[in-house]
Amino acid sequence: FFTILHLESSGINAEYGLEAVVLALYLTTDLVAIQRFPLAFKTSFENNTYKHIVLGIYYNGKFGALGLSRRDTLMYKDLKHDTLYELLKDFIRSYKQCYHTVDRIKLGLPVNHDSQSMEVIMWKYSSMRCSKLSSKQFRSKCDTYSKQLRGQTAHQMKYCKEQLAVSDVSDRSSAGSSRSMSSKNGNVTRNEPA
Numbered sequence: 001f002f003t004i005l006h007l008e009s010s011g012i013n014a015e016y017g018l019e020a021v022v023l024a025l026y027l028t029t030d031l032v033a034i035q036r037f038p039l040a041f042k043t044s045f046e047n048n049t050y051k052h053i054v055l056g057i058y059y060n061g062k063f064g065a066l067g068l069s070r071r072d073t074l075m076y077k078d079l080k081h082d083t084l085y086e087l088l089k090d091f092i093r094s095y096k097q098c099y100h101t102v103d104r105i106k107l108g109l110p111v112n113h114d115s116q117s118m119e120v121i122m123w124k125y126s127s128m129r130c131s132k133l134s135s136k137q138f139r140s141k142c143d144t145y146s147k148q149l150r151g152q153t154a155h156q157m158k159y160c161k162e163q164l165a166v167s168d169v170s171d172r173s174s175a176g177s178s179r180s181m182s183s184k185n186g187n188v189t190r191n192e193p194a
Contacts, residue, residue, distance in 0.1 A: 017053050020068030020075070024055040028066075029115045034059045035149055038108030038123045041091065043100040050100065053123075056087070056107070058149055063087040071098055084149075085142040092130070102130050107145055 021038065028034055039056035042049065054067030057079060064079035073094040081087040092102050109122040126145055128138065
């Protein structure tokens with residue numbers, strides 16, 4: 001209950017399946033071998049926008065989802081998908097069957113299994129605008145998230161993303177300085193000032 005109140009105060013509305021996600025988190029707390037992560041969709045139909053959230057799950061090399069929806073194809077996905085890409089494509093096909101267009105998909109960080117933890121759930125770690133990404137880019141983003149999910153905890157994934165953001169900023173800011181990037185045989189090297 002506290003989680004739902006906290007989310008509503010953070011601007012995340014509880015009417016789009018959030019209760020089912022919180023219940024699924026509670027029911028899977030003791031299943032520590034399962035990685036659990038929020039998976040949110042923003043769709044459009046006849047000039048209206050809809051939001052929906054489910055709990056993505058990863059176990060033993062397979063992806064699936066737990067959730068609640070009026071449409072049975074949009075709530076529960078069997079733990080049978082070999083990749084996150086396959087799971088998300090399955091959801092996109094299901095939405096298309098309901099005449100919805102998926103505009104955006106948000107992936108959260110894995111949720112801690114400690115039911116007494118005060119760690120805040122990171123609902124949006126990675127966001128993908130489906131219309132802006134080619135199929136290859138979409139698959140690449142899914143693969144990157146999957147690799148991080150398989151081998152790291154939520155804290156490690158967050159730290160990894162922060163390090164990537166810092167390195168992107170430092171690379172951009174150093175482009176005009178005496179540091180330069182050169183490529184030799186496909187390898188990138190930095191030329192540092194003497």
